[in-house]
Amino acid sequence: MSILVLADLHEGQLAGATAHVVAAAQAIGGDIDILIAGEGVQAAADAAAKLDGVNKVRVADNAVYAHQLAEPMGALLVELSDGYSHVLASASTTGKNVLPRLAALKDVSQLSDVLGVESADTFLRPIYAGNAIATVKSDDALKVITIRTTGFDAVGESGSATIEAVDFVAENSQSSFVKEELAQSDRPELGGAKVVISGGRGMGNGENFKLLDGIADKLGAAIGASRAAVDAGFVPNDMQVGQTGKIVAPDLYIAVGISGAIQHLAGMKDSKVIVAINKDDEAPIFQVADYGLVGDLFEILPELESKL
Amino acid sequence: MKVLVAVKRVIDYNVKIRVKADHSDVDLTNVKMAMNPFCEIAVEEAVRLKEKGVATEVVAVTVGPKAAQEQLRTALALGADRAIHIETDERAESLAVAKLLAKVVDEEQPGLVILGKQAIDTDNNQTGQMLAALTNLPQGTFASEVAVDGEKVNVTREIDGGLQTVALTLPAIVTTDLRLNEPRYAKLPDIMKAKKKPLDVKTPADYGVEVASKVSLLKVESPAERKGGVKVASVDELIDKLKNEAKVL
Numbered sequence: 001m002s003i004l005v006l007a008d009l010h011e012g013q014l015a016g017a018t019a020h021v022v023a024a025a026q027a028i029g030g031d032i033d034i035l036i037a038g039e040g041v042q043a044a045a046d047a048a049a050k051l052d053g054v055n056k057v058r059v060a061d062n063a064v065y066a067h068q069l070a071e072p073m074g075a076l077l078v079e080l081s082d083g084y085s086h087v088l089a090s091a092s093t094t095g096k097n098v099l100p101r102l103a104a105l106k107d108v109s110q111l112s113d114v115l116g117v118e119s120a121d122t123f124l125r126p127i128y129a130g131n132a133i134a135t136v137k138s139d140d141a142l143k144v145i146t147i148r149t150t151g152f153d154a155v156g157e158s159g160s161a162t163i164e165a166v167d168f169v170a171e172n173s174q175s176s177f178v179k180e181e182l183a184q185s186d187r188p189e190l191g192g193a194k195v196v197i198s199g200g201r202g203m204g205n206g207e208n209f210k211l212l213d214g215i216a217d218k219l220g221a222a223i224g225a226s227r228a229a230v231d232a233g234f235v236p237n238d239m240q241v242g243q244t245g246k247i248v249a250p251d252l253y254i255a256v257g258i259s260g261a262i263q264h265l266a267g268m269k270d271s272k273v274i275v276a277i278n279k280d281d282e283a284p285i286f287q288v289a290d291y292g293l294v295g296d297l298f299e300i301l302p303e304l305e306s307k308l
Numbered sequence: 309m310k311v312l313v314a315v316k317r318v319i320d321y322n323v324k325i326r327v328k329a330d331h332s333d334v335d336l337t338n339v340k341m342a343m344n345p346f347c348e349i350a351v352e353e354a355v356r357l358k359e360k361g362v363a364t365e366v367v368a369v370t371v372g373p374k375a376a377q378e379q380l381r382t383a384l385a386l387g388a389d390r391a392i393h394i395e396t397d398e399r400a401e402s403l404a405v406a407k408l409l410a411k412v413v414d415e416e417q418p419g420l421v422i423l424g425k426q427a428i429d430t431d432n433n434q435t436g437q438m439l440a441a442l443t444n445l446p447q448g449t450f451a452s453e454v455a456v457d458g459e460k461v462n463v464t465r466e467i468d469g470g471l472q473t474v475a476l477t478l479p480a481i482v483t484t485d486l487r488l489n490e491p492r493y494a495k496l497p498d499i500m501k502a503k504k505k506p507l508d509v510k511t512p513a514d515y516g517v518e519v520a521s522k523v524s525l526l527k528v529e530s531p532a533e534r535k536g537g538v539k540v541a542s543v544d545e546l547i548d549k550l551k552n553e554a555k556v557l
């Protein structure tokens with residue numbers, strides 16, 4: 001068996017997610033290659049070559065792959081997928097955007113958000129917002145899979161894979177990049193943070209999210225949000241945790257002013273320890289919280305910050 | 309320009325599902341069903357394009373059992389002009405749906421196809437991307453803004469790092485994210501009128517598409533339940549528990 005892993009890039013650098021996807025590939029077993037596609041991605045390729053268990057890093061460095069637009073990325077994967085038994089990517093917005101195209105063009109199904117590997121053809125994946133876990137077996141010749149990174153611990157960085165350039169240049173006259181508005185933050189990435197503190201509609205407005213900053217600073221936490229907080233315009237969409245946002249599983253998750261709708265729980269209920277702060281003692285979030293504190297967040301947050 | 313919208317009948321998003329005792333699947337008997345929320349947003353966007361004079365006709369399509377006609381009638385009540393029901397009792401996976409939709413695209417030649425980004429039952433998030441690949445059309449997924457501009461459409465996409473805008477040549481495939489719009493509710497007179505709007509019934513065989521997939525569902529289980537925790541009385545107690553009991557501080 002041989003497995004191709006499409007690497008995630010974050011501002012041209014290798015994103016943390018990829019080390020988790022390589023771990024999933026190891027659970028499947030076989031030779032593991034990584035594909036880095038983008039423009040000016042040598043540093044990412046060097047970082048990928050250090051990941052444990054990787055055989056070869058294949059680098060498609062060309063302007064057509066900048067911003068990893070779906071159309072050229074799909075064509076590239078189709079071109080490179082021959083000979084592989086599995087193609088994997090993280091269930092990031094890039095993985096989700098690109099992998100189904102490969103699957104369709106190869107006339108195979110795609111498995112989304114795999115969080116467990118039983119064997120080379122049998123996998124676990126969540127359905128119905130994670131309220132059920134399906135065991136599925138694929139008899140397709142090529143298995144195309146997106147990986148939920150919280151299901152696999154990252155591999156180490158003591159490898160030394162070979163790096164090889166890919167010459168194939170996809171053509172793309174259908175789509176073009178216009179602009180990107182990326183959130184700038186010195187905080188850890190939501191997906192990889194050990195501590196996450198999230199605010200919901202109860203925060204009242206965007207300004208009040210500052211109340212979470214001091215606590216996040218002290219705990220080295222990433223800041224997340226519920227969909228209601230995003231919809232209300234308090235914070236940008238990239239902070240949304242949940243079924244249709246980011247999936248997190250930190251050591252500590254603190255939910256502030258969040259009721260605990262199933263769609264939100266879907267994104268955080270695999271956290272090790274959950275704390276809920278809510279003024280409604282009947283809020284469903286308390287059913288999944290290890291520690292619940294009933295009260296007004298506007299009193300609790302400043303006190304928590306000062307006592308940490 | 310014609311706009312094609314794909315809608316799926318799924319469990320109502322408020323319902324908490326149960327797994328069947330024999331672990332063969334989730335139990336959908338007597339469960340409230342509805343249009344997938346992302347598909348409601350897709351219909352709304354198509355109808356708004358018509359109201360703005362950008363679209364001339366909105367065609368809704370679904371793949372599913374007879375009962376899925378309810379969701380097509382909802383789409384018609386919300387403003388779609390006609391509907392196509394591709395009837396099958398088999399579990400149609402994203403690839404099969406995408407193949408069927410590709411045939412409909414071929415027949416109908418829409419300028420824009422709008423789908424939801426994700427069906428909330430399988431949580432697949434694949435069909436639009438697969439359709440784009442099969443029809444060789446560009447895709448704008450997870451859209452929070454769609455702006456048709458002559459021969460092009462600008463799609464603002466919700467991505468992990470923030471927002472990305474891409475320009476696509478038309479025809480194009482768009483999948484909706486939650487912030488794209490707020491769907492309207494169907495009014496009673498429109499629900500009555502929808503009953504008279506045209507609804508074509510086809511089968512996968514009419515399009516020469518095999519619905520069966522090579523992925524089999526072996527087992528469905530409930531996730532590990534979290535044990536209910538404790539309530540703490542104060543911030544001090546919380547910090548103490550996190551330090552000394554949970555050892556996460």
Ligand SMILES: Cc1cc2nc3c(=O)[nH]c(=O)nc-3n(C[C@H](O)[C@H](O)[C@H](O)COP(=O)(O)OP(=O)(O)OC[C@H]3O[C@@H](n4cnc5c(N)ncnc54)[C@H](O)[C@@H]3O)c2cc1C
Nearest residue numbers: 200201202226227228242243244257258259263264279297
């Ligand atoms: C298809 C679909 C997908 C969705 N995907 C997601 C998703 O990915 N992520 C997500 O989060 N949601 C998602 N949602 C939305 C979800 O259903 C809920 O609407 C949302 O999670 C509610 O957010 P909330 O808990 O912040 O708001 P609310 O439910 O309004 O809860 C606010 C809470 O704040 C508390 N509160 C208010 N003031 C205070 C105060 N001063 N002090 C303490 N507590 C206070 C209240 O008691 C209440 O419990 C989705 C919905 C749909 C239909």
Ligand SMILES: Nc1ncnc2c1ncn2[C@@H]1O[C@H](COP(=O)(O)O)[C@@H](O)[C@H]1O
Nearest residue numbers: 314315371423424426427432433434435
């Ligand atoms: N059976 C179906 N009939 C019509 N449209 C569908 C069907 N399944 C999926 N879709 C469309 O594809 C979107 C994404 O679904 P999925 O990729 O299965 O998560 C949905 O929101 C629908 O717009």
